[in-house]
Amino acid sequence: MKLNSLVQWFLKQRASLPWRPEDPHAKRDPYAVWISEVMLQQTQVETVKKHYIAWLKDFPTVYDLAQADEENVLLHWQGLGYYSRAKNLHKAAKILIEKYNGDFPKNRSEIEALPGIGKYTAGAILSMARHESEPILDGNLIRIFSRLHLWNFLPTSKPEQDIYWDEARTWSQGKNAYIINEALMEMGRTLCKPQNPLCPNCPLQQECKATSENCSSQYPPRKKSIQETWHGVIVIIESADGKIFSVQEEDTPFLKGQRGLPLFEFSKAHGKGFPGKAERWITPESIEEYHWCGAIKHAITKYKIECQVLYIRSKDKSKKSSHWVARANIKQAFANSLNLKALHKALED
DNA sequence: AAGTCGGGGAT
């Protein structure tokens, strides 16, 4: 039976990870499952480890998370990307306490209604924390199913999604869904990889059509990705008393709604002159001096960003507003990699 | 159904 060989492979092979209890059959803390699963969304296991450990140390329970400042929550997310995940964790923690007495609600539909929790994460919580027979579907399972059945499509349209989720449901029907689900993910991560899959080691090789036809690496079909290059200017304004200017706006080119450095598109090769667009944040009369610090490169989703870093020193002292950030608070206030690269370029060169 | 959202690891 294919389930047996998969489970046996997993129990023998099972890697030690910070969010895994020693006992593979133990019911897990739903809060810990939730945090780890959200961190793991579109993020590799190795990247998550350190963040997960630090998070659980500082926010060991849903109550600690709900009481934390959003700035502190975002600081813990620094480097993970997709920052709405952190904001949604914070929001959902408050909802869990106010509406559900600090625990997850009973029904799947209620869990999926929480901000940042979709079908995958709800299934992971229900199966791994509560040992319910609920399916999950992530990139690993999509790849495995595509290869097992030679499905030459991704779950894009609704009918295609139904096909994949129905398959996931059949795998999770038994009483050990908690271990089947995790075994499939681990198998996809370590053996059934996108490139160079290790089919000879696979516990499912007997039933896998792609293995028998020796075409695993052709499945699933690649999704088309279009990359764009984006040129801009990122602005560092320092007040006379040494604080850095920040903005928090919804219509920024990237990292919308997050506190950050002023940023604007600037496609023309700029001269040495002062770009008028920067006057949105500082009047020319207030400028003590400015200079170009060179370029930084950064990637955000499909965009390859190339930014000139513009440093401006103001004649004025900082106002008492949330715009101005002391040097000591830079990491908290500019909790994303794009801004930290620019600040490093301007202030530490 | 398609677009958007970060950053890093692996090749």
Added chain:
DNA sequence: ATCCCAGACTT
């Protein structure tokens, strides 16, 4: 360089 990662949400 390119792909893709234990996806969710908005348009």
